[in-house]
Amino acid sequence: MSGRKELLLMSQDIDKNNILHLAGNLAPKSQLNRIPSAAIQMQHELQWYKEVEKLVPPDYKEEKNSKGETPRMVFMEEHKGLVKEGQKWMKDSATSFSLAAALIATIVFAAAITVPGDYSDDGRPTFHKRASFKIFAVSDSISLFSSVAAIIIFFSVLTARYSEHDFLYSVPTKFMWGLVMLFLSLTALMVAFCSTVYLVFGDRKGYWILYLVYASASVPLFLFFSWQYPLLRDFLFSTYGPEISRMIRRCLLGISERLRAWYKKSKKIILKLVSCFAARCYCCWCCRYRTDTPPQSSKQNIV
Template identity: 45%
Template sequence: MRFKFLQHIYNTKLMHEQTCKIVKILCEAAIEPDDSLVVKGVFGPPMRTATMMGTLELVTEIIRVYPFSVWFCGGDTECNVFHLAVLHRKENIFNLIYQMNMEKNYIMQLGDKNDNNILHLAGMLGPSNKIAGAALQMQWELQWFKEVEKHVTPSFKWRRNSDKKLPSEVFTENHKELVKEGQQWMKNTATSYTVVAALVATFVFTAAFTPPGGNDSEGIPNFLNEPAFMIYAISDALSLFTSSTSMLMFLSIPTSRYSEEDFLKALPMRLSIGLITLFISIASMLLAFCAALYLMLVHRVKWIAAPIVLLACIPVTFFALLQFPLLLELVFSTFGPSIFGRTRKVKIW
């Protein structure tokens, strides 16, 4: 019973491998007819379904068996594999473009029945992603648009579809509401964190002028020569500087222009820096508090240091657990490696 979850993982992995083998056998059997229309009828629907669901193994197996399947167009909009990958935001399928040779230059130029080129399709609103907040969703959409833009010729930016709209106009029109939601999410988030940063800054600023143990007649702290006092002073100063930095970062967010481009780097970067410095300021503040309490009680209660440190770790840990998922997503999406790029060494064409 203790390792039941491991058995479940093993069974899932085994089922996946067996399914891949079955798919391989079916694909090789389906390629036998010489009629291209028959082959297209066999491979077309599963190819489109697998692309929309992001099932990379099935897509690559069909392409391996019948490379011309990347040209299959079908459905209501007559989209090919890469069009569908862009529409449904399946980066694992779109990354197959990196495995293609010069043929990709031609396949990227194809349009659908409404004269939408692939950049128009990237400008359409993709399905909701499992991302925290509308601002990060907007960043994700921009990353997709910029990535597709790299793979098309400059003239594609100025081509109009059947509605006489440029790709940039399609993007702006389809993401208008998402920009508003992202703006509101950013403002609400920044306002909440600004209050916390301001409270921390107020507390540590006051603590700088009221050292534990007080001052002597000359204004020199009584515990100046104690090692713990240096920890107190350094922690208090660090907390003040980082909380002030955090507050400035959060205050700069509501005053932003909130253009589409701001959601790509500027706004997520400010929020990331603000969160990191806020975490450091809270941790430093609690360290300063522990040092102060230790200085006042150590001469009477020798064992006080360990419980104080353990108790101080509780709020820091809770803050990290609650905010770390958002911070990790922010840092990864803004500064981390791109979700696009070559994933396999073997060319598919």
């Protein structure tokens, strides 16, 4: 570490605040407004505090300023309002998504009980041998299980403690998995609905009805993905962005090292092949030159 950085880390202001005290202050509103939600804002504030905490010596964490406050006390006091805003935003969003997941679970459970078609004499559905019916059964089951999983995940978001450190990994990870499960259940619901329509109209040459239904089924998926994907992307890159970048960097370094080793091996092999090919060409050229040139003894005999 350079001398300027050490001097900056060791310096204090008039109120005896070290650099960790200053990192615990709330960021300006102009900077916070660039981040989409209060939960991600709190996560960014906590990440910034953790990064500064890694740079300072351990005894700086317990130093007190002129008011008798440690850096953690300053951070908690400055971010009380932001914690409440993030908690309210997460709970409102989790409540809305859990209601949507409960509605999907109700629909697919009713569809599983009342399967399409009639029943045969042995109690089996009449369409149980058709591939579209199997697709309906599998997609309906996936939709039911994923929607119930989404409800459980969003309930865990609602019942979280919502301390400062919960905004770092715990609550955002649960929220992301809940969104993924909800999107999976909605997709499986649309697949089950389309397979049911195919069972009804597939053999009646009503292909225009099938195309219309398939196009209509893609509309809610497109709307949900286009409106909720930015939120999922922001949570993903805000929570696991540094880890993802490090993984990508390691993969690229590993690939470059393997390519470099392969290039060295292939270079030796190519040089050997080129040298063998050149030697063979030279031998062939010498043999051909000798066969084309008449011997001197024959010329003397002719004369």
